[in-house]
Amino acid sequence: MPSEFALIRRHFTRPARHTDLAVGDDAALIRPAPGMQLAISTDMLVAGTHFFADTNPTDLGWKTLAVNVSDLAAMGAQPRWVVLAASLPGADEAWIEAFAGGFFACCEAFDIDAIGGDTTRGPLNLCPTIFGEVPTGAAITRSGAKPGDDLWVSGAPGRAALGLAHLRGETHLADTYRDDCLAALHRPQPRVALGLGLRGIASAMLDVSDGLLGDLDHILECSGVGAVIDEANLPLAPLVAACGDPARAFAACTGGGDDYELLFTAPPTQRAALADLSARLALPLHRIGSITPATRGLHLRDTSGTLRELAARGYDHFGNGA
Numbered sequence: 001m002p003s004e005f006a007l008i009r010r011h012f013t014r015p016a017r018h019t020d021l022a023v024g025d026d027a028a029l030i031r032p033a034p035g036m037q038l039a040i041s042t043d044m045l046v047a048g049t050h051f052f053a054d055t056n057p058t059d060l061g062w063k064t065l066a067v068n069v070s071d072l073a074a075m076g077a078q079p080r081w082v083v084l085a086a087s088l089p090g091a092d093e094a095w096i097e098a099f100a101g102g103f104f105a106c107c108e109a110f111d112i113d114a115i116g117g118d119t120t121r122g123p124l125n126l127c128p129t130i131f132g133e134v135p136t137g138a139a140i141t142r143s144g145a146k147p148g149d150d151l152w153v154s155g156a157p158g159r160a161a162l163g164l165a166h167l168r169g170e171t172h173l174a175d176t177y178r179d180d181c182l183a184a185l186h187r188p189q190p191r192v193a194l195g196l197g198l199r200g201i202a203s204a205m206l207d208v209s210d211g212l213l214g215d216l217d218h219i220l221e222c223s224g225v226g227a228v229i230d231e232a233n234l235p236l237a238p239l240v241a242a243c244g245d246p247a248r249a250f251a252a253c254t255g256g257g258d259d260y261e262l263l264f265t266a267p268p269t270q271r272a273a274l275a276d277l278s279a280r281l282a283l284p285l286h287r288i289g290s291i292t293p294a295t296r297g298l299h300l301r302d303t304s305g306t307l308r309e310l311a312a313r314g315y316d317h318f319g320n321g322a
Helices: 004-011 057-073 093-109 159-167 175-186 192-197 212-223 237-243 246-255 268-281
Strands: 019-021 036-042 078-088 113-121 125-135 150-154 204-207 225-230 262-266 285-293 298-301 307-309
Touching: 036 057, 057 078, 057 093, 057 125, 057 175, 057 192, 057 204, 078 093, 078 192, 093 113, 150 268, 159 175, 159 237, 159 246, 175 237, 192 268, 204 212, 212 225, 212 246, 212 262, 212 298, 237 246, 262 268, 268 285
Parallel strands: 078 113, 225 298
Antiparallel strands: 036 125, 078 125, 150 262, 150 285, 204 262, 225 285, 298 307
16 A cells, blocks of 8 residues: 555646745745735535535545635635645545546646645545735725625526535436536636636625625625625526526525635726626626615515515535534
8 A cells, every 4th residue: 555655746746837845845935926915725625514425536636626726716816836635534546546636637727836735544524725826905805895886796606506406316407407517516617817807896705605695795794784686687597497496596596605606896887897807708797786885784686676685595514504
């Protein structure tokens, strides 16, 4: 059986592009470019909580890094480096090779150096820490939303939730949509280019990892504002077409999570710039509501124009009983 260090050398050592010293010493050495701040995030994936234990290891390798890349995209940062700590049940080299293949495919896709980490025996648990660069003062945080700002979301949030429901036997997806929803679940596409393009445009931003409403609540709390969501502007049509159930489509879009789309606010004066950015990236951007004073809370305007109060319904690892 190969040793821990042999496994690291064989499967997790690659040439570095942005790094002074990478894998193989007691610590890595990195040097941010002049005028840049470091953006750092970590996001743990645990078998049975974040993924099924029998998930395809190549897909899991991709997703393990992609969900962390998304956190930097949500700050308008350029990903550069990652370290990976992994607890593995055993030295299953075929599984590790497949996992590493997916992990490094994501590294290549987003020009990231893997510069170190650690492995140990234990329950399957994957914990990357990612580092990126953003010009000093240019990071987009959760705290900049202002009353009167538009509320936007990218792509089609809810596809991953429908893919998960399909795997659990809770719904049946139409053949023409099934693969897309499963790909959204297993191979999320971090919106790095969008995040970079939103520097100087978005006033507040985060990624949709725990459900649109739950994640929106973080912006509202950090910014001290409220919001109105327009049901008619939510990108529900492809979700309804996929599952044939408008109620499930609405729940997936607003509370499903795991899509890693970007939810952001911007002044109405930026609508033309956002239309140009959407066209340039070939990525739909949906204006789904507006920011209001905090005293108004969070409301949904339904298709008849009636306002009703909403409660945040995103995933919580402790509040949801996980």
